[in-house]
Amino acid sequence: MHLFYTPDIDSNAHEYVLSEEESKHCVRVLRLGKGDAIVLIDGKGNLFHAELIDDHPKRSKVGILSIERNYGKRNHYLHIAVAPTKNIDRLEWFLEKATEIGIDEITPIICERSERKEVKIERLNKVVTAAVKQSLTAYHPKVNEPVAFQQFVEECSVSQKFIAHCLEAAKTTLTQAIDGSGSYCILIGPEGDFSQQEVESATNNGYQAISLGNTRLRTETAALYACMEVNLAYRTDVK
Template identity: 40%
Template sequence: MQLFYHEKSLDSTFELDQEESRHLIKVLRKTKGDQVQFTDGKGCLVHGAILDADPKRAKIIVEQRLYQPQDDFYIHLAICPTKNLDRMEWMLEKITEIGVHEISFIESKHSERVFLKMDRLEKKMIAACKQSLKFHFPILNGLRPLEEILKESRLDSYQRFIAYLDEDNTRHLYEKAEPNQSYIVLIGPEGDFSKEEVAMAFDYHFLPCSLGRSRLRTETAGVAAVHSLQLKNTLIIP
């Protein structure tokens, strides 16, 4: 199955933008009558056929519409972006494929990057969703100060974790997390969170957690956190 994306309403017939039309008709060489699958990124999966194979404005007719329910759990990764943007794009791609529901970027005391090209990151995320057949696309939030994220009232019902370097912090995220919950995990920059930031997170009832014995790069820690929570909720032990 090859999945395409159409951000507008998937009505009985709809037209694709120029980029998706060109990819469908010119690159993949699809023609009139060929079967295609689309999602709106909000859980809707459409089975349809090409009605007009115009490489600039291809038209699709809907034959079947399905809806995939949301997961019973919710993973929110809040992470400081790396100085090297390629590493952050790599992480975003991988956690999207594994299954993350929301991503926020943190401004912290030791942050190495204070600007992000959100349009570029969104394109990377959408491409990863199509590759991994995701019908619910993650929420992607821009850079915000750490304290602003900590103060969000909606987090009161979440399991809240902060991963940072501490030899006494040995209990793994997988061990601490309970299944079928909403989670937020904070990941600091290469220089880690400051002591003051860690203390502030504790004030907002965030719990310390480990991501393993190795010292991880920021982007690797992000992948490890999302993967651990996915395993907690999807691993079936006989």
């Protein structure tokens, strides 16, 4: 299955012209030609079965044959707010794997102990897009601009909110804490963990403290662990 990301496609379109980048990949790299079948996704849950009708290397045109709506839609919403890692490759690794497993929204949060204060959202989105195409999903996770920790905890309004930290305090496991509401936000701190003040601020704003096990995890590992826990809790193909 040759899949192309087309975020600007009209969900009722009968034809579509691929971007120059996707056209080049289609014709020059994959060596597809007229009559070949391809698949388009808009990142919003629509999957289009299409046929190449003009194999121009800069503006390939396709004809839409059919559409599957809500393709691969999951039964929960997951937002992970994670402190950017000093080594940006580790954050990109998390984004790639979380996209493959299942995540809806990611927000880089700047904390007291953050060693990285800036990220290039365009680059992060490219990592996510590549993972979307690799995993054959029709939903493209939203990557938000970085935001200060305090602003984020005050503004987030999902059903259940959690903060994972290593400080001595009463905690529960994520699996035990999930109440089935279907909408979750999880805070993952920087390499030096959240400060006491940040933990208190989060709990005062309705966040529940959770543990992700008995070992100290790297930031990106903790974020991926949380992503997997939520997705496993909602799997319907295993008991």
